[in-house]
Amino acid sequence: MRPGYARLSFLQPLRALGAQLRAAAPDHAAILKGMLTVAAFVFVGKLASAIKEMAVAYRYGLGAEVDAYQFLYTVIGWPLGVWSSVLTAVLVPLAVRLRHQQGDLARFRSELLGLVIVAGLALAGLAWLVLHTLFQLGQSGLPPRLASLAGAALPGLILLLPLGMLTALQSAWMLAAERHVNTLLECIPPLSIGALVMALPGGGMRALVWGTVAGSVLHLLSLMAPLGRHDRERAPRLALSSPQWSWFWQGFGIMVGGQALMSLTVVIDQFYAAGLGTGAIAMLGYANRILALILGLAAIAVSRATLPIFAQAQAHAQAGAHLRAVARLWAGILFALGLLAMLASHAAAPWMVRLLYERGQFGAADTAAVAEVLRYGLPQLPFYFSSMVLVSYALSQRRYQLVFVSALIGCVAKIAGNALLVPVLGVNGIALGTMLVYASTGLFFWHALIVRGARDEGPAGSRGRAAGKRRT
Structure with a gap:
């Protein structure tokens, strides 16, 4: 292979990314601006x-x-x-x-x-x-x-x-x-x-x-x-x-069910931790408070920045391949940011625990134990970050059934993860099991929204739309 051709091949993914950014520049700019603003406020x-x-x-x-x-x-x-x-x-x-x-x-x-x-x-x-x-x-x-x-x-x-x-x-x-x-x-x-x-x-x-x-x-x-x-x-x-009430109730009821299912994962964790002896619930709680700071920052910034943009695009009939490309790109970006946050937090886990908790009755041994639980909980970050984009994308399309099914999948994944991991890892298994929740729901949304969406709007769909335009 000639060197010049190799360089051109290497640049093709970058050019494709640049073309996507230019094609959806207003949406990307609005999402980035909203995300930075919300992150600063959070x-x-x-x-x-x-x-x-x-x-x-x-x-x-x-x-x-x-x-x-x-x-x-x-x-x-x-x-x-x-x-x-x-x-x-x-x-x-x-x-x-x-x-x-x-x-x-x-x-x-x-x-x-x-x-x-x-x-x-x-x-x-x-x-x-x-x-x-x-x-x-x-x-x-x-x-x-x-x-x-x-x-x-x-x-x-x-x-x-x-x-x-x-x-x-x-x-x-x-x-x-x-x-x-x-x-x-x-x-x-x-x-x-x-x-x-x-x-x-x-x-x-x-x-x-x-x-x-x-x-x-x-x-x-x-x-x-x-x-x-x-x-x-x-x-x-x-x-x-x-x-508008019929439209409102249609989404409200099923979303309440989905939210209630997802909230069960916290209750499930408490029951498993209670069976591990004194100190397990406390260690899990201390680690989860630090995780909540990271997850809360991502959840609020991502969801509040993307949902209005996706909803506006839907209202202006800009759905389809364009909006799907925006969601796919930002899901990938957030997954990469989640990986970076996971690696950085893994290195800083003992320092974060020591800074927040190590005083009084909370000693160095407690810091080491909680930092270990925290590290086992960090692999959920990239899946959680990217799934927030896909959830906003699904909500903008009023696909509340997908959100409900994802909550059911997440609840089942939590039960299975705890059953498999807790006997081996103890309280660390509870923390690691949460990764299975967001990995399973993230993959479900990716398949339902991105993969199936592209398949449904394939060449046959494009030809059908083109024929319809010629008839009109």
């Missing part, structure tokens, strides 16, 4: 959360107040997390479609706001009744001291349900308009908690509880402030007469 939010954790640790240490607060906050926050994820997945494509087709968006927004207010108050009442009864009967599973503290905090923290549902709604509307400042505003609640905890040295649980409630109120108000005057004057309507 970093500020994570920094605020770190400041809050330092303030709480300084004031309370490992006291019972923190245990009771964390337990109750986690229980109340679970439905809010499901609601926020599902609402964003369904509402953003719907809002983009209505805006493009000049649909009755104002009427739907008013009715959705009314529904969220009623649902938030009803959910708060139901949650208070259930939790208050459990605490009174001593059936919460907590020691008496913690149950007493959690019961005292319940009237305040229960307010997070209606406030959080409204906050998620406003955040989804801002995301649909590609106004990523909602991500930056998420730093308000942790800063509010940290400030009140430090301002009230003898406040006990009250500082934590009311700092959380105040932060939630300020967060909601800050999201409402950037809206235009017309939006602020739109009153909620207690009706379901908008024609």
Whole structure:
């Protein structure tokens, strides 16, 4: 082979990549701009959360107040997390479609706001009744001291349900308009908690509880402030007469099921860790908190940057090969970034654990054990990063069935992974098993969206479309 020909062959993949970038330059530029903006805002939010954790640790240490607060906050926050994820997945494509087709968006927004207010108050009442009864009967599973503290905090923290549902709604509307400042505003609640905890040295649980409630109120108000005057004057309507409700419910129900299935993987891990003896749950929890910082940064930045762009392309009839090429390219880029993050985090794992945890009762031996669990959890990063792009691509096409099936696949993969790996690796097997979840779901999305999509739009499909154009 001649040297010149070899050089040309070597350059062909680069030229092909350049051609793809030029063909979809506006979409790539919008995704990159959104991703960098959201990543910067998420970093500020994570920094605020770190400041809050330092303030709480300084004031309370490992006291019972923190245990009771964390337990109750986690229980109340679970439905809010499901609601926020599902609402964003369904509402953003719907809002983009209505805006493009000049649909009755104002009427739907008013009715959705009314529904969220009623649902938030009803959910708060139901949650208070259930939790208050459990605490009174001593059936919460907590020691008496913690149950007493959690019961005292319940009237305040229960307010997070209606406030959080409204906050998620406003955040989804801002995301649909590609106004990523909602991500930056998420730093308000942790800063509010940290400030009140430090301002009230003898406040006990009250500082934590009311700092959380105040932060939630300020967060909601800050999201409402950037809206235009017309939006602020739109009153909620207690009706379901908008024609968009059928479209909304179609995606909402199946997404709730999928999100509930995916959340089962956390519960599964807790049961397996509980059977490994004292310290296993704690080691897994410490490692997962560090992983959550990395995964949260990727998930928020990628999903909030790509979903509006994909939804707009769908609304403007720019789907098909063009949008699939954009999704394929960014999935590859994020997979490569995930590999880099995995290698860097593997090298820095002991340092990260030591920086965050090694003080007081947490010694050097604990650092080594948690760092090992963390390293076993890192292989999930490239699969998780790239799958976020493909999930956004599927949601923009309203292919909610694929998301539900992927959740089912991930849940089965988690059970199988734990069953195979935990007997051999112990708690490290639980961490490594999470890689199987995102590897299986990522490969499923790649086959369903990229491989089958290209096959369905092959030469036969192209000839059919060309013939249709000639007939018209």
